[in-house]
Amino acid sequence: MVAVPDQGGRPTLEDVAAYAGVSRSTASRALNEEIYVSPRAREAVLAAARDLGYSPNQAARSLVTKRTGAVALVLSEPESMVLDDPYYLIVMRAAFRALAKLGSQMLVMFVDNRDDIPRTMKFLDGGHVDGVLVFAPHIGDPLATALRLLRVPVVFAGSSITNGKGLYTVDYDNKSGACQAVEYLLSQGRRRIVTVGGPQDQRSARDRLAGWEATLKSARIDPTGMAEVADFTLHGGEMAMRRLLERVPDLDAVFAACDPMAAGALRALKSAGRRVPDDVAVVGFDDNPRLAPTLEPPLTTVHQDPAEQVGEMIRMLLQLLAGEEPAVQRLVLPVSLTTRQSA
Amino acid sequence: MVAVPDQGGRPTLEDVAAYAGVSRSTASRALNEEIYVSPRAREAVLAAARDLGYSPNQAARSLVTKRTGAVALVLSEPESMVLDDPYYLIVMRAAFRALAKLGSQMLVMFVDNRDDIPRTMKFLDGGHVDGVLVFAPHIGDPLATALRLLRVPVVFAGSSITNGKGLYTVDYDNKSGACQAVEYLLSQGRRRIVTVGGPQDQRSARDRLAGWEATLKSARIDPTGMAEVADFTLHGGEMAMRRLLERVPDLDAVFAACDPMAAGALRALKSAGRRVPDDVAVVGFDDNPRLAPTLEPPLTTVHQDPAEQVGEMIRMLLQLLAGEEPAVQRLVLPVSLTTRQSA
DNA sequence: CACACGTCTGGGAGCGCTCCCAGAATGCCG
DNA sequence: CGGCATTCTGGGAGCGCTCCCAGACGTGTG
Numbered sequence: 042m043v044a045v046p047d048q049g050g051r052p053t054l055e056d057v058a059a060y061a062g063v064s065r066s067t068a069s070r071a072l073n074e075e076i077y078v079s080p081r082a083r084e085a086v087l088a089a090a091r092d093l094g095y096s097p098n099q100a101a102r103s104l105v106t107k108r109t110g111a112v113a114l115v116l117s118e119p120e121s122m123v124l125d126d127p128y129y130l131i132v133m134r135a136a137f138r139a140l141a142k143l144g145s146q147m148l149v150m151f152v153d154n155r156d157d158i159p160r161t162m163k164f165l166d167g168g169h170v171d172g173v174l175v176f177a178p179h180i181g182d183p184l185a186t187a188l189r190l191l192r193v194p195v196v197f198a199g200s201s202i203t204n205g206k207g208l209y210t211v212d213y214d215n216k217s218g219a220c221q222a223v224e225y226l227l228s229q230g231r232r233r234i235v236t237v238g239g240p241q242d243q244r245s246a247r248d249r250l251a252g253w254e255a256t257l258k259s260a261r262i263d264p265t266g267m268a269e270v271a272d273f274t275l276h277g278g279e280m281a282m283r284r285l286l287e288r289v290p291d292l293d294a295v296f297a298a299c300d301p302m303a304a305g306a307l308r309a310l311k312s313a314g315r316r317v318p319d320d321v322a323v324v325g326f327d328d329n330p331r332l333a334p335t336l337e338p339p340l341t342t343v344h345q346d347p348a349e350q351v352g353e354m355i356r357m358l359l360q361l362l363a364g365e366e367p368a369v370q371r372l373v374l375p376v377s378l379t380t381r382q383s384a
Numbered sequence: 385m386v387a388v389p390d391q392g393g394r395p396t397l398e399d400v401a402a403y404a405g406v407s408r409s410t411a412s413r414a415l416n417e418e419i420y421v422s423p424r425a426r427e428a429v430l431a432a433a434r435d436l437g438y439s440p441n442q443a444a445r446s447l448v449t450k451r452t453g454a455v456a457l458v459l460s461e462p463e464s465m466v467l468d469d470p471y472y473l474i475v476m477r478a479a480f481r482a483l484a485k486l487g488s489q490m491l492v493m494f495v496d497n498r499d500d501i502p503r504t505m506k507f508l509d510g511g512h513v514d515g516v517l518v519f520a521p522h523i524g525d526p527l528a529t530a531l532r533l534l535r536v537p538v539v540f541a542g543s544s545i546t547n548g549k550g551l552y553t554v555d556y557d558n559k560s561g562a563c564q565a566v567e568y569l570l571s572q573g574r575r576r577i578v579t580v581g582g583p584q585d586q587r588s589a590r591d592r593l594a595g596w597e598a599t600l601k602s603a604r605i606d607p608t609g610m611a612e613v614a615d616f617t618l619h620g621g622e623m624a625m626r627r628l629l630e631r632v633p634d635l636d637a638v639f640a641a642c643d644p645m646a647a648g649a650l651r652a653l654k655s656a657g658r659r660v661p662d663d664v665a666v667v668g669f670d671d672n673p674r675l676a677p678t679l680e681p682p683l684t685t686v687h688q689d690p691a692e693q694v695g696e697m698i699r700m701l702l703q704l705l706a707g708e709e710p711a712v713q714r715l716v717l718p719v720s721l722t723t724r725q726s727a
Numbered sequence: 728c729a730c731a732c733g734t735c736t737g738g739g740a741g742c743g744c745t746c747c748c749a750g751a752a753t754g755c756c757g
Numbered sequence: 758c759g760g761c762a763t764t765c766t767g768g769g770a771g772c773g774c775t776c777c778c779a780g781a782c783g784t785g786t787g
Contacts, residue, residue, distance in 0.1 A: 051511065051535065053773055064737040069775065077735055096510040100446035101773035104742045109443065111491075130473060137494050141503065146512070148454075149492045151480050160484065167439040168394065169489070192394065276678070335619070396743055407767040412745065420765055444743035447772045 052093040061089035072097070112136075112145050112358065113170040115161065117152040117177035117184045127331065128347060129176070132198075135348035136174060139355045145171070152177075158184050166191055172358045174351070177201065178243045194361035196354045200371065201244040209361065211353045211372045215245045215326075218343035218376040219252025222296050222324040225341075225378055227260055231294035231322055234262070237281045237306055238270040239298040246273070249298045249326060267292075271302055278305025286313050294322040294384065300329040303340055307383070322384035338382035345376050395436040404432035415440065455479075455488050455701065456513040458504065460495040460520035460527045470674065471690060472519070475541075478691035479517060482698045488514070495520075501527050509534055515701045517694070520544065521586045537704035539697045543714065544587040552704065554696045554715045558588045558669075561686035561719040562595025565639050565667040568684075568721055570603055574637035574665055577605070580624045580649055581613040582641040589616070592641045592669060610635075614645055621648025629656050637665040637727065643672040646683055650726070665727035682724035693717060 058068035063082050070078045071086035078086075089095070103109050114136050116129055137147045148170060152161055161184070165173055173195045177185045185202045188195050200212040226234050236253045239246030250268065257264045269285050271277030278297055282305060285292060295310075297303035303325030307317060315321045317338055325333060325342035333340040353372055360367045401411035406425050413421045414429035421429075432438070446452050457479050459472055480490045491513060495504055504527070508516055516538045520528045528545045531538050543555040569577050579596045582589030593611065600607045612628050614620030621640055625648060628635060638653075640646035646668030650660060658664045660681055668676060668685035676683040696715055703710045 054775095055773080065774085066737055066776090067735085070736090073775085077733095079735065082735085094509075096506065098447070098773050099510060099512050100443045100452065101742090102775075103443035104441070104447055104744085104773080105775045107742085127470070127473075130470075133492065134494050137492065146491055146507070147493075148489055149476065149480065150490075151477055163439065164489070166437075167442060169442050397745095398743080408744085409746090409767055410765085413766090416745085420763095422765060425765080441743050444772090445745075447743080447774085448745045450772085 052095045054095075054097065057086060057089045057093055057095045060093060061085040109169060109171050110145050111148050111170045112140055112355075113148045113150055113165055113173045115150045115152060115165075115173060115175045115177070115184070115188070117175070117179070117182055119153055127329075131347045132176065132351055135351040136355065139352055143355075143359070152184050155183060158187055162187050162191070165193065168193075172196070172362055174198070174354050174358065178245065180242050180244055180247075194358055196358045196361070198350060198354060199244055200373075206370065209357055209367065209370050211350055211357060211374065213245075213345045213350065213374050213376050215248035215376075216252035216255075218326060218345070218378075219249040219296065219298075220256045221376070221378045222326070222343055223253050223256035225380070226294045226296065226322055226324060226384060227256070229294075229322060229384065232262065233267075233289060233292045234294040234296060235267045235269070235285045235289055235292045237278050237285070237295060237297040237302050238268055239273045239302070241270060246270075246298055253296050271305075273299050273302060275301040275305040275308075278302025279309045280305070282306040282309035283313075286310070286315075292321060295324070297323065297325050300325040300327040300332045300340060300342055303342065303383075304332060304336055307336060307340075318382065318384050324378075324384045328379050333379070334381065336383070341378065341380045341382070341384040343376050344379040345374070350374060395438045397438075397440065400429060400432045400436055400438045403436060404428040452512060452514050453488050454491050454513045455483055455698075456491045456493055456508055456516045458493045458495060458508075458516060458518045458520070458527070458531075460518070460522070460525055462496055470672075474690045475519065475694055478694040479698065482695055486698075486702070495527050498526060501530055505530050505534070508536065511536075515539070515705055517541070517697050517701065521588065523585050523587055523590075537701055539701045539704070541693060541697060542587055543716075549713065552700055552710065552713050554693055554700060554717065556588075556688045556693065556717050556719050558591035558719075559595035559598075561669060561688070561721075562592040562639065562641075563599045564719070564721045565669070565686055566596050566599035568723070569637045569639065569665055569667060569727060570599070572637075572665060572727065575605065576610075576632060576635045577637040577639060578610045578612070578628045578632055578635045580621050580628070580638060580640040580645045581611055582616045582645070584613060589613075589641055596639050614648075616642050616645060618644040618648040618651075621645025622652045623648070625649040625652035626656075629653070629658075635664060638667070640666065640668050643668040643670040643675045643683060643685055646685065646726075647675060647679055650679060650683075661725065661727050667721075667727045671722050676722070677724065679726070681726045684721065684723045684725070684727040686719050687722040688717070688719050 054068055055065050058065045061068060063086060067078060067082050068086045071083045072090065114133065133149060140147045150161055152158065170193060172193055175188060175195060176198045178199050178201055180201045197210045200210050202208060223234060234257060236250065238250040241247055254264045267289060269281035271281040278301060295306050297306050303323055306323055310317055310321055317323050325340045328342045328344035333342045357367050397411055398408050401408045404411060406429060410421060410425050411429045414426040415433065457476065476492060483490050493504055495501065513536060515536055518531055518538060519541045521542050521544055523544045540553045543553050545551060566577060577600060579593065581593040584590055597607045610632060612624035614624040621644060638649050640649050646666055649666055653660055653664055660666050668683045671685045671687035676685045700710050
């Protein structure tokens with residue numbers, strides 16, 4: 042905590058009341074838009090507040106209302122991964138906007154590693170925030186387990202945390218998205234459909250891989266040896282694609298578990314002399330607005346919107362804060378395929 | 385503001401004191417690591433706090449100390465620009481870490497457009513934060529002007545805001561960086577040195593362009609027609625490079641005002657059949673750790689570290705909060721060239 | 728005209744903490 | 758053993774706000 046210089050006596054509610062010639066109670070009522078205030082008094086108070094440049098002291102208010110007006114957004118991801126992708130930036134902005142609309146502030150907390158956990162927990166449990174939104178995509182993230190013990194409501198993104206009730210999550214239907222992608226490829230007559238999967242310590246990556254495999258199997262196609270796993274980056278995707286080209290030279294389609302990896306696959310295919318979509322069809326996952334439409338050719342990909350996800354998380358948190366029980370504890374949002382030129 | 389369920393009586397300082405068999409004052413002293421507490425009492429209080437799961441009420445503390453323990457990080461940039469670049473993500477993480485070390489929280493606020501300004505101002509002036517860190521790179525940003533009226537200390541990144549005292553900024557020496565880049569190219573025997581400049585509504589872009597121009601002139605080289613301006617993106621850089629290749633076919637070096645644009649230039653040069661660095665030397669600006677070393681060939685670029693900048697901003701804010709006058713109001717950090725293979 | 732009822736107002740209490748101050752306990756000196 | 762500094766302790770006040778309650782109005786009803 043840092044020192045603070047004298048703020049030169051900013052006006053209090055009492056000052057406003059005195060200036061307006063009413064009592065503190067009436068001033069409070071006027072400012073909080075309550076009923077049972079005469080128009081005359083209300084006007085006077087509002088004018089006084091304006092004249093004096095009054096703004097209420099949040100600490101004093103919190104002290105009695107037991108609300109902080111702040112929600113924490115916790116991002117648990119090693120630094121290196123966060124920087125490759127504007128994903129969290131989209132999430133942050135969406136969360137900020139949605140919370141601002143509710144008059145709440147967004148408190149961002151990063152958790153890089155185990156050492157950060159105690160401090161984070163202590164803070165979150167210290168009554169500084171009304172609720173917590175968590176992005177902890179990695180299966181078995183110790184933070185996620187710890188967060189379950191919190192006294193404030195918590196809503197998780199994704200579904201890496203599985204057991205236990207009183208656990209609230211919002212996730213996209215990753216498996217269904219993968220199924221749709223593969224089914225689309227099948228419907229186009231593709232049969233040698235390989236995949237570039239994501240890191241298997243993440244639920245979403247696993248689900249996408251499972252969706253791909255299940256759909257192939259139900260079409261009586263053997264998926265053995267048709268999958269490579271990479272790290273959700275462009276470079277990783279490119280490398281994985283090269284390995285696939287070597288192992289499955291006659292492949293005619295790729296399902297990549299995220300758009301950056303699809304971009305990498307595209308690059309590998311291009312340098313191998315394969316034409317997209319003529320020789321090989323490519324489908325991605327994310328529909329990243331900065332990436333998918335700008336690729337060459339524009340990418341067919343499974344559409345999802347992080348902003349929507351955050352919105353649903355906040356809606357759920359709001360219900361918990363109001364003491365209501367959300368209709369579903371584990372919300373799964375539908376996804377659909379956006380077709381462009383790559384497949 | 386959102387509703388909050390009953391928190392089921394979390395323990396207060398009074399509870400801890402009673403449990404430990406001491407007074408509220410002693411408990412407070414023990415918890416705040418003050419002097420004049422007997423070891424016996426301290427132990428008892430600490431144990432009690434642990435047993436009860438006590439954590440102090442921040443609102444109550446703020447009310448008397450006049451400190452919130454929070455610092456706002458304000459990012460004024462239209463949404464579209466933020467997403468291309470992990471720059472702000474680096475800034476946020478660095479700020480978060482530096483503030484966490486001081487026991488302060490980071491409150492992130494995004495400002496997309498004019499409409500956001502009144503709400504932002506109202507909040508910042510409402511005593512919710514102890515100080516404000518601002519990234520508002522665009523010259524004439526109305527937010528920057530408004531922020532000057534705040535009652536809490538403000539430190540700006542960059543130097544787009546120029547007039548007025550009581551104005552605190554931390555910037556990199558953009559002009560010097562550009563000079564170093566161009567001088568290096570000159571020392572390598574390059575003479576036809578073009579530049580891909582950044583958006584000229586940003587001080588940093590202007591300064592880099594000015595540095596390039598001044599250095600050429602002092603080497604008695606006419607810069608006329610040797611500059612193109614783009615939007616700090618890879619794609620913009622590629623387009624600008626193409627225009628330059630058309631207009632200045634005999635160019636032998638490029639100074640790009642940021643790394644993504646240098647990457648774009650590299651791409652344009654490659655597709656034009658120019659070899660780097662044999663035919664054309666390329667120098668960037670930023671030394672983006674995710675980009676510069678991974679390009680083909682690895683990029684020679686002007687090194688700067690956003691984390692260092694944020695660190696200095698926080699240091700300056702700390703001085704202001706302590707009521708001290710910082711040694712310099714407008715801190716300019718030195719930059720230096722990192723040479724790799726592209727030049 | 729008494730009474731009830733809805734509208735409006737002000738004062739008091741209290742949220743949980745830190746700070747100040749008076750005083751108790753302790754140590755150490757001559 | 759008295760005196761004095763030093764260490765430690767507890768109680769009171771008060772930060773600025775919201776909420777509760779008692780009471781002062783006004784208006785309508787029997």
